[in-house]
Amino acid sequence: MNEKAYYESVNTKNELKLRELQKELPPFCREFFIGMKASVSSRTLLAYAYDLGIFFDFIHQNNPICAKKPVNEFTIDLLDQISPMDIEEYLDYLRVYEKDGVAHTNDERGISRKLASLRSFYNYYFCKEMITKNPAQLVRMPKKHEKTITRLDVDEVAMLLDEVESGEKLTERQQKFHEQTKCRDLAIMTLLLGTGIRVSECVGLDITDVDFRNNGIKVHRKGGAEVVVYFGDEVRTALLNYLEERNTIEAVEGSNNALFLSLQKKRIGVRAVENLVKKYSKLITTMKNITPHKLRSTYGTSLYRETGDIYLVADVLGHKDVNTTKKHYAALEDERRRTAPKYIHLRDE
Template identity: 75%
Template sequence: MNEKAYYEDVNLKNELKLREMLKKMPAFCKQFFIGIEPRTSSRTRLAYAYDLDTFFDYLKQNNPLLKTVDVTSLPLSILNQITPQDIEEYLFYLKYYEKDGVAHANDERGIKRKLASLRTFYRYLYKNEMIENDPAIKVDMPKIHDKTIVRLDADEVALLLDVVESGENLTARQQIYHEKTKKRDLAILTLLLGTGIRVSECVGLDLDDVDFKNNGIKIHRKGGAEVIVYFGDEVRQALLGYMEERNQIEALDGSTNALFLSLKKSRINVRSVENLVKKYAKLVTSLKNITPHKLRSTYGTALYRETGDIYLVADVLGHKDVNTTKKHYAAIEDDRRRSAAKFVHLREDN
């Protein structure tokens, strides 16, 4: 029996989770998820489900007429009674609330995402004439305040890779595991820093996704597109060093084709990669909270500084909209504009 590709397995699990969630949601939600399926990823649909579940739970808890009504029995007509002001109150509620004794909080980005989910939901129902009005479109998106982009400097990148190779300053317990994983860890961090791929794309790599003849890896992007990303000699050497070890490991069923394995001989997961990045990065910098995504930003910054080509950076990182890339690298853009001042001389020096 052929092994499922990582992304196929993820899609299947997300779809099963979504179906379980739909059992607890109003019946009319099912048509929405069927309708958006052709143009959305399984991950996006699952995120919509979590956001809508929060919205319907809010309606039930905060509307006296609905307190005794089971969420699954909420009528579609209830959506026609929602006003823009009701949605604004919901967004205010999202800043901090408690559910089942657990406190939840959302920053401006979390609130914006939940409003975006609600807008998509209402837009679909209104477009398909299932409801009479669309109040969500009348609610302004929260203003997002820019955050400083955290990335590693060039000297920190070199130091990070040195630490992975040597294991210096790791605890005694960490040293024991380090001897077993250092080639794998070096390959993973070098690959993330040398290609800018997402952590999910990294853990999803199979052995036959690596092409050493052309120095490329085949990855599946968030939206489902299959692309080839190319790597340099440093990444090549790190991968070859790990492959010698990987070829000697007999992986568990279901992971026999996985490139990166855990100590349990199954495909390494996203959380494990996040933890190993955090472990090594803390030895390099205590001020920066380095995650796999920050390594992606580090790569994008280095590539843009070397090429000055924002479209190339957007393409390699898999950004569908170049404006997303520009937003992340605006500070570097400003540095480049400042440097222009020294290149044009109006008079020769005396």
């Protein structure tokens, strides 16, 4: 399976799951999902389906009229009967609710995302003039409290890579597997820390996507854009060492061209990379919950500190809007501004 086939496989799985979820939603939702396919990813559509499922369950449980028939029999006129207050009560419900005997909670980000899903849903039908009211647009987004960006310090990066290479602190059982995966794990960790690519982009890489002549890898960004991300000598060395080993492995059918393989000789998955990052990072810091995305933040921080170019950081990380990047690195921007006075001398001493 090449990189294109891998992403097609992911989209197919998302599409099949979406169809299953749609069976539990009102029939008129189908038009929304068809209409949105051209502008959002299959993963986003799936998130919409989950969010709408929670919303209609809430309406079914809390509205006496809606309780009289199942959710999959709701008609579109229901949307005009829902008020902004109904939606605000729904958002309050989201903070803590129970479904199938399991308690669920949402912080401001989770609530904001679900309101954003509802806004997109209502906007679609309102713009199509299929409903006359748009109550979701009248509800204010919850105020988000910016989270502190977790990233590794320079010495922690060195300690992490040393640990991946040595495996000294791993358990005896883990060390047995470490002998088989050390070269691969070091290549993955060095690549993530040295390029800032997303974990989904990492697992989607094919052997043919690596260009050692120009020190670049070809990745598929969100939205389908194909770009080349360049790497330095440390990443080059780690990849070359791993490829010597990779070229001796006969992958299972469908993963022949995959760059990174699991122990089952299949293309490695996102969850497996998340687990290996967690395994090694816990050996060097218990205070920080390190994920592949935190390694991406670590790279962005290092690049910004070295260059001071927020536009370069945005471009390399694949952020469509530089304001997204600025939001993540605002503290560093303030740190740089504080150094400005020392460069200005009004009179020679």
